[in-house]
Amino acid sequence: MIRYLFYLVLFLCSFALTACSSHDQTEPKTPADTQPEQTQTSNHTEQTENQTDPNNSNTENTPSEDLESAPQKDNMKYAIQDVELNSGYRMPVLGLGTWTLSDDEAEDCVYFAIKTGYRLIDTAQYYGNEKGVGKGIKRAIDDGIIKREDVFVTSKIMPGNYSSPDDSIDESAKKLGLDYIDLMLIHQSGSHDEQVYQALAKAVKRGIVRSIGISNYYTSSEFERMKNAADIVPAVVQNENHIYYQNTELKSYLKQYNTVVESWYPLGGRGHTKDQFQNETIVRIADKYHKTAPQIILRYQIQSGYIAIPGSSNHEHIAENYDIFDFELTGNEMQEILNLDKGIRYENW
Numbered sequence: 396m397i398r399y400l401f402y403l404v405l406f407l408c409s410f411a412l413t414a415c416s417s418h419d420q421t422e423p424k425t426p427a428d429t430q431p432e433q434t435q436t437s438n439h440t441e442q443t444e445n446q447t448d449p450n451n452s453n454t455e456n457t458p459s460e461d462l463e464s465a466p467q468k469d470n471m472k473y474a475i476q477d478v479e480l481n482s483g484y485r486m487p488v489l490g491l492g493t494w495t496l497s498d499d500e501a502e503d504c505v506y507f508a509i510k511t512g513y514r515l516i517d518t519a520q521y522y523g524n525e526k527g528v529g530k531g532i533k534r535a536i537d538d539g540i541i542k543r544e545d546v547f548v549t550s551k552i553m554p555g556n557y558s559s560p561d562d563s564i565d566e567s568a569k570k571l572g573l574d575y576i577d578l579m580l581i582h583q584s585g586s587h588d589e590q591v592y593q594a595l596a597k598a599v600k601r602g603i604v605r606s607i608g609i610s611n612y613y614t615s616s617e618f619e620r621m622k623n624a625a626d627i628v629p630a631v632v633q634n635e636n637h638i639y640y641q642n643t644e645l646k647s648y649l650k651q652y653n654t655v656v657e658s659w660y661p662l663g664g665r666g667h668t669k670d671q672f673q674n675e676t677i678v679r680i681a682d683k684y685h686k687t688a689p690q691i692i693l694r695y696q697i698q699s700g701y702i703a704i705p706g707s708s709n710h711e712h713i714a715e716n717y718d719i720f721d722f723e724l725t726g727n728e729m730q731e732i733l734n735l736d737k738g739i740r741y742e743n744w
């Protein structure tokens with residue numbers, strides 16, 4: 396009888412164990428398991444095509460799958476936050492543009508942007524707000540948010556300042572309240588632009604500027620003319636650049652010099668943003684990632700290798716434009732946006 400009871404207990408225990416382990420196997424483990432089959436298949440395809448993270452061995456939880464269900468807010472995995480220039484200095488790939496901002500607005504927005512995480516600020520002598528930009532940076536330094544070396548500051552000089560370009564560059568640094576300017580560009584072409592570019596090269600030797608470049612030069616021959624004017628190759632070409640005008644040929648040409656294209660009007664500029672934000676390809680991709688149209692456009696910019704400096708005087712927009720480091724566009728999506736290029740500029744300078 397005792398022996399019979401012993402076998403009965405043994406049988407019951409083994410039955411209970413089997414039931415537990417089969418329950419483990421049927422429980423869904425990953426978000427992917429809970430998604431419709433078709434979505435999973437297309438995501439896997441996109442992930443294979445994209446292949447931007449060869450070191451990622453975590454196949455259970457692929458980026459595309461995460462994004463399809465819910466964007467991961469604090470994931471900095473896709474961050475491409477700075478690039479090395481041909482000058483040897485590193486430049487952030489996303490910054491704040493300050494054109495049309497008054498001194499007061501510039502101070503406020505630059506301070507807010509730095510607090511948000513921005514480390515690149517774009518200004519110019521022509522904008523008349525170098526003092527405001529400098530004040531915003533100083534406030535951020537005084538408040539212990541950054542040190543001087545944490546922020547990358549760009550200004551620009553006009554070719555018309557050819558008669559005393561050294562003084563003009565020094566004046567910019569003084570207005571900005573900085574010992575050195577990270578990047579100084581010649582603002583546009585003009586009859587004495589080569590002389591001014593030579594002064595920029597001299598400013599690097601004088602230690603007042605670290606990297607130099609050119610702005611509003613759209614062809615390889617214009618680039619070569621400026622490059623040959625001095626013994627420093629431009630580190631950056633800052634041009635009108637957005638989904639409808641992508642400087643594709645110039646960008647490929649500049650690769651041999653490690654020169655980066657920086658986009659002004661990355662969102663189309665004042666008066667043209669709707670044209671860009673309502674583009675149906677952009678809207679569809681934005682819906683997929685639960686992002687806004689400007690965020691998709693800016694993500695495209697940095698993922699393509701451009702540096703983007705969206706301008707804004709609105710804190711919400713400034714924060715929104717910086718929130719693009721938690722997702723990645725697929726190869727197909729990058730190609731779709733590349734195909735939007737019509738070779739059409741809004742401006743003619």
Ligand SMILES: NC(=O)c1ccc[n+]([C@@H]2O[C@H](COP(=O)([O-])OP(=O)(O)OC[C@H]3O[C@@H](n4cnc5c(N)ncnc54)[C@H](OP(=O)(O)O)[C@@H]3O)[C@@H](O)[C@H]2O)c1
Nearest residue numbers: 492493494517659660661662663664705706707708709712
């Ligand atoms: N080298 C050159 O010749 C040159 C020429 C032009 C510009 N730039 C530089 O490039 C920067 C960028 O160009 P940009 O400022 O003229 O044009 P942009 O960045 O393409 O567009 C600025 C416009 O977009 C709006 N905006 C920004 N973020 C937004 C968002 N998240 N949602 C909705 N609207 C948004 C801004 O309005 P809110 O203020 O309301 O946000 C503003 O009207 C300039 O600020 C300047 O630093 C250089």
